Amino acid sequence: MAHLVSSHPLGAELNVQRQTTGAAPWHAWYKYPKVGLALVYFDYRNPLLGQSYAATVYLSKSISRTARHDFSFRLGTGLGYFPLHYDLYSNRKNTFISSPLNATIQLRFEYDVALSEHLGLLLALGLHHYSNGATDKPNFGINLPTVAVGVNYHQQRPAPVRPGYAPAPPDVGHNFLNVSTSVAFKKRSAFDPTTYVVNSITLAAGRRLNRKSNLLVGLEGFYDRSLRAAQLDTARDTRHLPDTRKAGAFLGHELLLGRLALVTHLGVYFYNPYKSNPFYYERVGLKYHLTPWLFGALDLKVHRFAADALELKVGARLGR
Template sequence: MRFFTRIVLILLGLAASLVVPSHAQAPIAEPPPAAPGPLILGVYAQGSFIIAHTPAVQHLAVSHPTGVELNLQRQTNGSEPWHAWYRYPRIGVALVYYNYHNPVLAQSYASTIYIGKSLFRTPKQELNFRLGTGLAYFPNPFNLETNHKNAIVSSRLNATLQMRFEYDVAVAEHVGLLVGLGLNHYSNGSTAKPNMGINLPTLFLGINYHQQRPFVPLVVPPHDLPADIGQNFLNLSTSVGFKQLNPANKQKYVVQSVSVLAGRRISRKSNLLVGLEGFYDRSLVRQQRDTARSTSNLPDVKKAGLVLGHELLFGRLAMVTHLGFYVYNPYKSNDFYYERIGLKYHFTNRIFGAVDLKVHRGSADVLELKAGVKL
């Protein structure tokens, strides 16, 4: 499975007061803005192994990578309405280093942004689920002449996905011992080949420093429901991506799409969408010419799909999942359906951007950079 992606912003306000002349009524001060939530600083050791998910990577799934992670988390505290909707999750950034103890893979360096949801919490212990995405750098990728055995990583820059369960127990007033079990995934989304990707089941052991423990959320009046619940909208968007056809052909082919999606906000946390998409993948033109017996009367490589989607909302940020079915597909280079997962961010109420991974039956097709407008 391939993945990526990712923007989380925490806004801090400035204190303000309202002063009126002395002969008028007594001055009324506005309530001060909410203070940011407490910080958690963590240092973790990691031990893992490489899953041999395909025979092409069995020769690399023999070592036991080890690593270290530094992370900084901000505990949401109720200063934004969505904090309470998700029971005060944490937002963090992590720096991760891995040594693969294998000269073919060498090392990797990654930076991820993540969100952590509490599954169980008492004053002295907690169980959290964490999900994050970011970018990773591999200094020793596949090279046909100098590193042809590296069937896993073919580009220096890759996307990464993290998911894990973490158990934190207090050993001092501000210090917690953390143990965790998770999965790290690295892939370039087929922008370069070969792209088998790395899946690393990982065991974590480390220390957290908690600025505040136990955590106490802000005491704030209940927020009204968002005004747009039950309202319909229209998303118009276009995307661009790049693909490499095979390891021997280093050319990057442009993949474009356009979409028209009708949506409806059904709750505080969710949007549902349905619509049509069109795709033009230029790598399929080259693929046709390389495999066809004759270059005359070749089928159209353009595709159109009917898509059903869901958006999980975190303020301006949304986690996007789509399931699509091709309704126009003359050149059958893939299955009749596709999936998409990504992150979408609204820069304004109308303008948004997104980073999506389009896949066919779990295999990455293209990493899409998307821009759109909401009407």
């Protein structure tokens, strides 16, 4: 990919940020983080990559904060748009980005120092990641380390927060069951135009450990139709092919932010006749409870840090 790494991209960012004040219990549990929206533009200064535009929602957690200084860590996710992307005939050298819409993840350490009552100087060191989660190929994605300098306008510094203790939720120490199913869409390669459907079903048992965490163990099955197509392409004899369906067991964690949760799983395949991938898989995603028992999620399933499928999930929680 050396032909794509030919310059230092330049970018600009516009942020709108709000200090949490304790209106919801989780604000106090995380020591009053900031939430915000970032609009991000990059010019890659490369005729194959062009520009990108992204909108990211994020959470910023202070590591050290005084009346004049604020050192914080920021984590955000959203959507990015690339007008230029891979095309077999007109842009086949762009193996980074193969579709106009991509997911984006942003990690950033920020230092804000007061210049006046309302203005602050911002210095930041970050990482931007863009990928379509293997919904299209090729999909090497972009990892973009950044150094940023900017100016913050503070309506009130420091922003007021509600004093007091936020009680623990009533379900701490209680067990529950999750039942869910998902669908994903993926391509095998840039030379196969077919979009294949991937399905999964999951049964998980969980326990709320404390204010911030759920621990889960579960079983799940996967049916990836692209594996059957790959199998038929390479098999000499198609009469006795191994099963392409897979089953796995996983250990998972959910970092809770009110109705929202950051999901991380590590799983191992115990039924895997068609050895198309490593024996383990990872998952990272966002889960949102629409009601106390109904939830939706967007998960990225990964094999050894390479995206396998971007899963759209719906499920139900049983128990207290």
